[in-house]
Amino acid sequence: MTSPTTAPNPVQAARALLKELQQTFPAFRDCLPLAIGIDKQLIARQPELPRKILRIALGQHTNSLRYLKTVEKATHRHDLDGLPGDALTDEHRLRATTLLKERFKKEADQRKAVRAKEEEARLADEAARLHTEKLSQLAAKFAK
Secondary structure, three states: OOOOOOOOOHHHHHHHHHHHHHHHOHHHHOOOOEOOOHHHHHHHHOOOOOHHHHHHHHHHHHOOHHHHHHHHHOOEEEOOOOOEEEEOOHHHHHHHHHHHHHHHHHHHHHHHHHHHHHHHHHHHHHHHHHHHHHHHHHHHHHOO
Protein backbone atom coordinates (compact mmCIF):
# COMPACT_ATOMS: atom_id res chain seq x y z
CA MET A 1 0.00 0.00 0.00
CA THR A 2 1.43 3.36 -0.98
CA SER A 3 1.00 6.44 1.12
CA PRO A 4 -0.64 9.52 -0.40
CA THR A 5 2.54 11.56 0.06
CA THR A 6 4.58 9.32 -2.27
CA ALA A 7 2.22 9.60 -5.23
CA PRO A 8 2.23 13.08 -6.77
CA ASN A 9 -1.06 14.92 -6.73
CA PRO A 10 -2.37 15.06 -10.34
CA VAL A 11 -3.38 18.71 -9.94
CA GLN A 12 0.07 19.68 -8.67
CA ALA A 13 1.70 17.65 -11.44
CA ALA A 14 -0.53 19.43 -13.97
CA ARG A 15 0.51 22.83 -12.60
CA ALA A 16 4.15 21.86 -12.92
CA LEU A 17 3.54 20.63 -16.48
CA LEU A 18 1.73 23.86 -17.33
CA LYS A 19 4.70 25.91 -16.08
CA GLU A 20 6.96 23.79 -18.27
CA LEU A 21 4.66 24.28 -21.28
CA GLN A 22 4.65 28.04 -20.66
CA GLN A 23 8.44 28.09 -20.70
CA THR A 24 8.65 25.93 -23.82
CA PHE A 25 5.85 27.09 -26.12
CA PRO A 26 4.94 30.69 -27.07
CA ALA A 27 1.23 29.87 -27.36
CA PHE A 28 1.13 28.93 -23.67
CA ARG A 29 3.52 31.66 -22.51
CA ASP A 30 1.51 34.41 -24.25
CA CYS A 31 -1.85 32.82 -23.36
CA LEU A 32 -2.92 32.73 -27.01
CA PRO A 33 -6.10 30.92 -28.04
CA LEU A 34 -4.98 27.36 -28.68
CA ALA A 35 -5.66 25.45 -31.87
CA ILE A 36 -8.25 22.70 -31.71
CA GLY A 37 -6.37 19.44 -31.12
CA ILE A 38 -3.39 21.11 -29.44
CA ASP A 39 -3.11 18.03 -27.22
CA LYS A 40 -2.27 15.91 -30.28
CA GLN A 41 0.41 18.42 -31.29
CA LEU A 42 1.87 18.26 -27.78
CA ILE A 43 1.88 14.45 -27.73
CA ALA A 44 3.53 14.40 -31.17
CA ARG A 45 6.33 16.66 -29.93
CA GLN A 46 6.63 15.16 -26.46
CA PRO A 47 5.32 11.57 -26.53
CA GLU A 48 6.39 10.98 -22.92
CA LEU A 49 3.73 13.38 -21.59
CA PRO A 50 1.16 11.62 -19.40
CA ARG A 51 -2.20 12.15 -21.10
CA LYS A 52 -4.22 12.49 -17.89
CA ILE A 53 -1.91 15.15 -16.47
CA LEU A 54 -1.86 16.90 -19.86
CA ARG A 55 -5.68 17.04 -19.94
CA ILE A 56 -5.75 18.54 -16.44
CA ALA A 57 -3.05 21.09 -17.37
CA LEU A 58 -4.90 22.09 -20.54
CA GLY A 59 -8.10 22.49 -18.52
CA GLN A 60 -6.33 24.72 -15.99
CA HIS A 61 -4.84 26.80 -18.78
CA THR A 62 -8.00 27.19 -20.86
CA ASN A 63 -10.11 28.05 -17.80
CA SER A 64 -7.69 30.68 -16.53
CA LEU A 65 -8.88 34.26 -16.35
CA ARG A 66 -6.06 35.47 -18.59
CA TYR A 67 -6.79 32.86 -21.28
CA LEU A 68 -10.54 33.55 -21.29
CA LYS A 69 -9.94 37.30 -21.57
CA THR A 70 -7.62 36.68 -24.53
CA VAL A 71 -10.12 34.36 -26.27
CA GLU A 72 -12.87 36.93 -25.75
CA LYS A 73 -11.00 39.45 -27.93
CA ALA A 74 -9.02 37.18 -30.30
CA THR A 75 -9.75 36.46 -33.94
CA HIS A 76 -7.54 33.38 -34.56
CA ARG A 77 -6.34 30.26 -32.80
CA HIS A 78 -2.61 29.54 -32.60
CA ASP A 79 -0.36 26.51 -32.82
CA LEU A 80 2.32 25.67 -30.25
CA ASP A 81 4.80 28.08 -31.84
CA GLY A 82 2.33 30.95 -31.63
CA LEU A 83 1.59 31.02 -35.36
CA PRO A 84 -2.03 31.93 -36.26
CA GLY A 85 -4.22 29.17 -37.60
CA ASP A 86 -7.98 28.73 -37.86
CA ALA A 87 -10.32 31.60 -37.15
CA LEU A 88 -11.86 31.72 -33.71
CA THR A 89 -15.63 31.32 -33.95
CA ASP A 90 -18.10 33.76 -32.45
CA GLU A 91 -19.52 30.84 -30.49
CA HIS A 92 -16.18 30.28 -28.71
CA ARG A 93 -15.74 33.99 -27.99
CA LEU A 94 -19.28 34.13 -26.61
CA ARG A 95 -18.57 31.11 -24.40
CA ALA A 96 -15.46 32.84 -23.01
CA THR A 97 -17.50 35.99 -22.33
CA THR A 98 -20.21 33.95 -20.61
CA LEU A 99 -17.69 32.10 -18.44
CA LEU A 100 -16.04 35.37 -17.43
CA LYS A 101 -19.39 36.95 -16.52
CA GLU A 102 -20.39 33.89 -14.50
CA ARG A 103 -17.04 33.86 -12.70
CA PHE A 104 -17.22 37.58 -11.88
CA LYS A 105 -20.83 37.23 -10.69
CA LYS A 106 -19.91 34.25 -8.50
CA GLU A 107 -16.99 36.16 -6.98
CA ALA A 108 -19.18 39.22 -6.39
CA ASP A 109 -21.85 37.05 -4.75
CA GLN A 110 -19.21 35.46 -2.52
CA ARG A 111 -17.86 38.88 -1.49
CA LYS A 112 -21.43 40.04 -0.80
CA ALA A 113 -22.09 36.97 1.37
CA VAL A 114 -18.87 37.55 3.32
CA ARG A 115 -19.80 41.20 3.89
CA ALA A 116 -23.31 40.16 5.01
CA LYS A 117 -21.86 37.67 7.51
CA GLU A 118 -19.44 40.29 8.81
CA GLU A 119 -22.28 42.79 9.22
CA GLU A 120 -24.42 40.14 10.94
CA ALA A 121 -21.56 39.34 13.33
CA ARG A 122 -21.00 43.06 13.99
CA LEU A 123 -24.71 43.55 14.77
CA ALA A 124 -24.72 40.50 17.05
CA ASP A 125 -21.66 41.83 18.89
CA GLU A 126 -23.32 45.24 19.23
CA ALA A 127 -26.53 43.63 20.55
CA ALA A 128 -24.53 41.57 23.06
CA ARG A 129 -22.62 44.68 24.17
CA LEU A 130 -25.87 46.63 24.65
CA HIS A 131 -27.40 43.70 26.53
CA THR A 132 -24.40 43.49 28.85
CA GLU A 133 -24.45 47.26 29.35
CA LYS A 134 -28.16 47.19 30.20
CA LEU A 135 -27.64 44.31 32.68
CA SER A 136 -24.81 46.24 34.31
CA GLN A 137 -27.04 49.32 34.64
CA LEU A 138 -29.83 47.22 36.17
CA ALA A 139 -27.43 45.50 38.55
CA ALA A 140 -25.99 48.86 39.60
CA LYS A 141 -29.50 50.29 40.12
CA PHE A 142 -30.70 47.43 42.33
CA ALA A 143 -27.41 46.99 44.18
CA LYS A 144 -28.02 50.26 46.07
